[in-house]
Amino acid sequence: MVKYRRSNWLNRLLLGLGCLVLILITQVSDATTGKTLIVATEPVFPPFEFQSLGGGLQGFDIDVVNAIGQAAGFQVKYQSIPFDGIIPALKAGTADAAVSAMTITPERAKVVSFSRPYFKAGLAIAVAKDNETVKTLDDLQGKAIAAQIGTTGAAMAQKIPDAKVRTFDSAVLALQELSNGNVEAVINDAPVTQYAIKTGNLQDVRVVSQLLTEEYYGIPTALNSPNLELINRGLTTILENGTYAQIYRKWFGTDPPPLPTSAFTPSASATEPASLEALKVITNALPTLLAGAVITLQLTAVSVLFGLILGSLIGIARLSKTLPLRWAARAYIDFFRGTPLLVQIFMVYFGIPAVLKGAGIAFSFDRFAAAVLALSLNSAAYIAEIVRGGIQSIEAGQSEAAQSLGLDAVQTMRYVIFPQAFRRMLPPLGNEFISLLKDTSLVAVIGFEELFRRGQLIVAENYRPFEIYAAVAFVYLVLTLLSSQFFTRLERWMDPVKR
Numbered sequence: 001m002v003k004y005r006r007s008n009w010l011n012r013l014l015l016g017l018g019c020l021v022l023i024l025i026t027q028v029s030d031a032t033t034g035k036t037l038i039v040a041t042e043p044v045f046p047p048f049e050f051q052s053l054g055g056g057l058q059g060f061d062i063d064v065v066n067a068i069g070q071a072a073g074f075q076v077k078y079q080s081i082p083f084d085g086i087i088p089a090l091k092a093g094t095a096d097a098a099v100s101a102m103t104i105t106p107e108r109a110k111v112v113s114f115s116r117p118y119f120k121a122g123l124a125i126a127v128a129k130d131n132e133t134v135k136t137l138d139d140l141q142g143k144a145i146a147a148q149i150g151t152t153g154a155a156m157a158q159k160i161p162d163a164k165v166r167t168f169d170s171a172v173l174a175l176q177e178l179s180n181g182n183v184e185a186v187i188n189d190a191p192v193t194q195y196a197i198k199t200g201n202l203q204d205v206r207v208v209s210q211l212l213t214e215e216y217y218g219i220p221t222a223l224n225s226p227n228l229e230l231i232n233r234g235l236t237t238i239l240e241n242g243t244y245a246q247i248y249r250k251w252f253g254t255d256p257p258p259l260p261t262s263a264f265t266p267s268a269s270a271t272e273p274a275s276l277e278a279l280k281v282i283t284n285a286l287p288t289l290l291a292g293a294v295i296t297l298q299l300t301a302v303s304v305l306f307g308l309i310l311g312s313l314i315g316i317a318r319l320s321k322t323l324p325l326r327w328a329a330r331a332y333i334d335f336f337r338g339t340p341l342l343v344q345i346f347m348v349y350f351g352i353p354a355v356l357k358g359a360g361i362a363f364s365f366d367r368f369a370a371a372v373l374a375l376s377l378n379s380a381a382y383i384a385e386i387v388r389g390g391i392q393s394i395e396a397g398q399s400e401a402a403q404s405l406g407l408d409a410v411q412t413m414r415y416v417i418f419p420q421a422f423r424r425m426l427p428p429l430g431n432e433f434i435s436l437l438k439d440t441s442l443v444a445v446i447g448f449e450e451l452f453r454r455g456q457l458i459v460a461e462n463y464r465p466f467e468i469y470a471a472v473a474f475v476y477l478v479l480t481l482l483s484s485q486f487f488t489r490l491e492r493w494m495d496p497v498k499r
């Protein structure tokens with residue numbers, strides 16, 4: 001028996017080793033049959049790059065890069081990353097190139113090298129179908145505008161005087177914000193907005209006819225990367241042999257316009273700009289980050305307050321003698337504790353207005369309210385369990401004694417049980433407060449400019465992720481250390497023996 005087991009174990013080990021060797025061999029053979037480039041992309045930008053129903057990548061950009069690889073003799077391995085992470089990834093060397101409908105701009109050309117242009121595009125304003133007031137960029141002054149973080153559209157929106165710009169992680173979310181009626185306009189790449197309208201995925205939205213800019217998309221690589229030559233060679237081949245035109249017709253139904261060989265004349269040959277020292281980068285960012293920290297704190301304090309009220313009620317309901325009440329409380333806790341907070345935030349902010357709109361009720365969410373709602377609903381579930389645990393930890397003798405003194409159930413809870421239970425709840429409540437403080441970073445997805453989002457916005461401009469995110473982490477650390485100090489003091493203050 002023992003012998004049998006051992007041989008079984010040995011077999012598994014051999015099988016595992018066999019698999020490993022196989023993987024290594026295929027990798028090596030890959031390397032010998034040609035070069036493989038890791039190409040980063042953000043596949044939520046149809047028709048340029050998006051996921052097919054089967055989960056594979058498709059789109060104009062994907063077809064173009066595959067054709068370039070074929071023409072120039074390299075394999076392509078795609079890597080999905082957010083758009084605002086592409087340039088940092090190229091700088092860090094985690095990707096060799098990227099294809100993501102990225103506009104060649106002078107600012108970007110200082111930190112990455114671009115291939116020759118492969119697509120002519122431009123920015124356009126999208127507004128609600130019945131909006132007659134917005135005709136040009138000037139009409140957007142002082143208005144709420146949504147855009148995707150780190151894009152040329154966001155940069156354009158930021159230049160409009162007094163405009164309230166909300167940035168989202170993807171163009172799709174920015175457009176959703178418009179169709180939910182929370183903003184007046186979206187500034188985005190025209191072909192993408194037009195495609196969303198044409199495919200019927202975006203309703204009640206129209207594009208203001210005039211294009212704001214003329215832009216050219218390029219394939220970025222790390223500065224002066226040796227792969228650039230390879231990519232340009234492949235691109236030139238497919239532009240000349242008709243493959244490019246064929247792909248263009250497949251996606252846009254017309255013949256491609258002529259493309260220049262370069263998007264603009266670079267002022268000097270691309271060299272790494274004299275980079276600011278890390279400390280300078282951080283001190284420049286600090287005022288903005290601290291302003292974000294204030295918002296983070298406000299968000300946490302208000303959410304904890306509501307979470308505490310709701311959580312206490314639910315925690316007490318959990319102990320109720322009425323069965324349906326107990327069940328309802330249990331179901332609430334299971335739902336909010338058992339689903340990701342991020343999903344809850346999306347449901348509240350994008351889901352509720354969309355459903356109400358579908359039912360014919362006009363409703364738009366204030367982002368602070370939406371963030372507080374999602375965070376407090378979620379934290380109430382955890383707080384309810386803390387409250388229940390605290391109350392249950394008080395010995396039965398206490399309430400018996402209170403009742404024998406003539407106190408009724410509510411008085412017993414209020415004067416005898418709760419004050420003692422609350423002291424026991426303090427350490428886990430402190431935990432919950434600190435978790436919530438960190439979880440507020442998730443509301444960045446609804447374009448809320450708290451601490452983390454401010455960091456992201458700075459990185460989208462200066463491409464210095466390490467320094468900025470280190471500074472962001474440091475500010476969070478200071479906030480959590482201060483909160484834990486506060487809770488320690490509160491515990492001591494509430495302790496009748498130590499006070």
Ligand code: GLN
Pocket residue numbers: 042045083100101102103104148150151152153171189
């Ligand atoms: N073309 C725009 C830019 O480069 C948007 C690209 C994108 O969102 N994928 O900023």
